[in-house]
Amino acid sequence: MSDTSHPDGRPDVELRLPADSAYASVLRTTTAGLAARLDFTIDDIEDLRIAVGEANAMVLEHAASGTDLVTGFHLAPGRMTISVSARTEGNPVPDLDSFAWQVLTTLATSADIESRGGHLAIVMTMTSSAFGAGS
Template sequence: MPVAGTPEEGQRADVELRLPADSAYVSVLRTTTASLAARLDFTIDDIEDLRIAVGEACALVLPDADPASPLVAEFFLSPGRLTVRVTINGSELSQPDHDSFAWQVLDTLAPGAVAEVVGDSLLVTLSMQAETLEPSL
């Protein structure tokens, strides 16, 4: 059974972005995340939380990335929900340190974030639900 908010096995991403596995390109990924969240009517605060969470997910995976392979970000969109999966390939991958600062920030901003090693890939998946604002009377 998948974790709440994670894409189903074989589900195709609505948006996929491939970038060099280099921290210089993380800002492109953060900006793309913010743009997609804005289209899903996320609040400004939630958009900023997502931008930070995606940056921290990259901080977790990039040190283990094979420089010749891309950083792949997949975005799964549904009404009021955005799920982002960041993937890198590497030869000696291990689970991220759940006691690290980057993981603590990620887990605070996107509770339920998941990191897993599958073959020669390290995947970090995070999901966030947009706040629904009730009209005031």
């Protein structure tokens, strides 16, 4: 990913959780908290919570047993790029016609899937609707 806040591509915040749907609320809550710190609107925060929940579900569907779900957050004024990833068996390609992908791509400013080398990542960017509204 070329547009990150650190020159080395390192995320500003990284969250590592067991690849288990029981931890989805932790991921959604972390996402909401970070978006609030960036002054995202309430509506944008809710959209982010839903989008990251869908990305989480799509990645978990293909995650290898006993692996971690790793989420990286790249933060910038009015903008957040989130990568939700896990180790997989093979190189799965999530269903781009699925309801989850349709929801995610509708809510996020941009979204992409990276699947290679036994690793699956869904990367999405959200720009706050309030960013630049007062300038």
